Amino acid sequence: MSISSPAERDELNQLLQQTGRNDQKAFAELYKRTSSKLFGVCLRMLRDRGEAEEVLQETYTTVWRRAASFDASRASAITWLVTLSRNKAIDRLRQHREELLDDPSRLNETVDEQPTPAAGAETSQEYQRLQHCLDELEPQQQSSVREAFFTGATYNELATRCKVPLGTMKSWIRRSLMQLRTCLDQ
Amino acid sequence: MNMPIEDGNNNLRYAEYVLGVLDADTRAEVVHEMQTSGEAATAVALWQRRLMPLTSVIAEVIPAPYVWARIHDALQLDAPARVAPRKGLWDNLQLWHWLGLGASAVAVALLVVVALPRPTTTPAVVAAGYMASTIQQDNGSTGWTATMDLQHARMVVVPATPVAFEQGRAPELWLIPAGGKPISVGMIARDKPTTLALDPALLAQLGPTAALAVSVEPVGGSPTGQPTGAVIAKGAIGAAPDAGGKVAMIEVRQANRSRV
Numbered sequence: 001m002s003i004s005s006p007a008e009r010d011e012l013n014q015l016l017q018q019t020g021r022n023d024q025k026a027f028a029e030l031y032k033r034t035s036s037k038l039f040g041v042c043l044r045m046l047r048d049r050g051e052a053e054e055v056l057q058e059t060y061t062t063v064w065r066r067a068a069s070f071d072a073s074r075a076s077a078i079t080w081l082v083t084l085s086r087n088k089a090i091d092r093l094r095q096h097r098e099e100l101l102d103d104p105s106r107l108n109e110t111v112d113e114q115p116t117p118a119a120g121a122e123t124s125q126e127y128q129r130l131q132h133c134l135d136e137l138e139p140q141q142q143s144s145v146r147e148a149f150f151t152g153a154t155y156n157e158l159a160t161r162c163k164v165p166l167g168t169m170k171s172w173i174r175r176s177l178m179q180l181r182t183c184l185d186q
Numbered sequence: 187m188n189m190p191i192e193d194g195n196n197n198l199r200y201a202e203y204v205l206g207v208l209d210a211d212t213r214a215e216v217v218h219e220m221q222t223s224g225e226a227a228t229a230v231a232l233w234q235r236r237l238m239p240l241t242s243v244i245a246e247v248i249p250a251p252y253v254w255a256r257i258h259d260a261l262q263l264d265a266p267a268r269v270a271p272r273k274g275l276w277d278n279l280q281l282w283h284w285l286g287l288g289a290s291a292v293a294v295a296l297l298v299v300v301a302l303p304r305p306t307t308t309p310a311v312v313a314a315g316y317m318a319s320t321i322q323q324d325n326g327s328t329g330w331t332a333t334m335d336l337q338h339a340r341m342v343v344v345p346a347t348p349v350a351f352e353q354g355r356a357p358e359l360w361l362i363p364a365g366g367k368p369i370s371v372g373m374i375a376r377d378k379p380t381t382l383a384l385d386p387a388l389l390a391q392l393g394p395t396a397a398l399a400v401s402v403e404p405v406g407g408s409p410t411g412q413p414t415g416a417v418i419a420k421g422a423i424g425a426a427p428d429a430g431g432k433v434a435m436i437e438v439r440q441a442n443r444s445r446v
Contacts, residue, residue: 028386031254036248039246039247040245040246040247049406052249053250053253056253057256060257061261064257075234075235079234082241083238086241095210127242130236148206148207150240152206154208154209173202178198
């Protein structure tokens, strides 16, 4: 499934809009074409198959109920869907924050989120632009932003993981975000 | 870059929200703001557009088929219905128990008979939407009976003789298309009826060339999406002559348990 082509994007937008009109067939097709992407996101954040499945289920039941509120002029369907699944995953992480902090195996896992060469070829222009802007950050700040995005960790958790004071982590991330905005909005 | 610094703090909060670093309370505040202020909603949407491309490098993972089945079930979605729902038959749990205990041929006959009272419909048409399956154990007694309602895309699996499982292990039902990999239908209970929704992909595979199998898995289901424990039962799907080929019967014989 490649979601980077404009035609694919338009099709997904249409499927999501049809879902908003209670079209069950469109909903099933939307699930077929986007669930592995969203499941990848959930798994990456929650690191637990059962939890990721539950969050994926919550995500799509919400999609069915809220699809009518999707506004294609504001975001593409895939951004809307990924955002929804990330938000559900983050909510789930916040519920279990203590348990997760107590489980050192989760904290020490280093996951390589750099694209593989094959995946790199398929990544979107938007990603390449973002990557270019990320590359302009200090290495430590870049890795904090990535860690934050891919794990849904709070400032406190990030500070603990990177063994820096909370204030340092906050200023790293905030400075990075400002810098990213400047770079991306050019 | 042409952003005044005073505006920065508030805008940063939206960025932090999208990045995912805020605690639960602050997240809730931002969500509330988005609902009440168009400006906040726009700021958040802009940050989503900026940061979401990062997800394009996350590896895609195909979820197990039962996730769709659960969604389908939770939302009570229907397969395209040609005939009005026959709730009376489907919801009769005693019938399912009886099916679980009875011989499969009798079970199929019963489906046809119970469906008969609709005077405007012929039995063959009514029965067309069902498949039944008897899952037999080594000793010849019935382990489970599975009945599939194709119109409503669901399956009820009723245990007849509860099979013993080690603690932390449970039976998972698989559909095996001819020459294909097993597709998880879902976890089934060993001691009470289980209703499973069938997603379109599964429905499409149901037929005389497919097989059913039960394997022993962790309680949460196979972690890999494929059977990981011993397959304790499997069998081919065949049409039942009783209903003129309209009702398929699946004979599932228990595989050699000693492989466990």
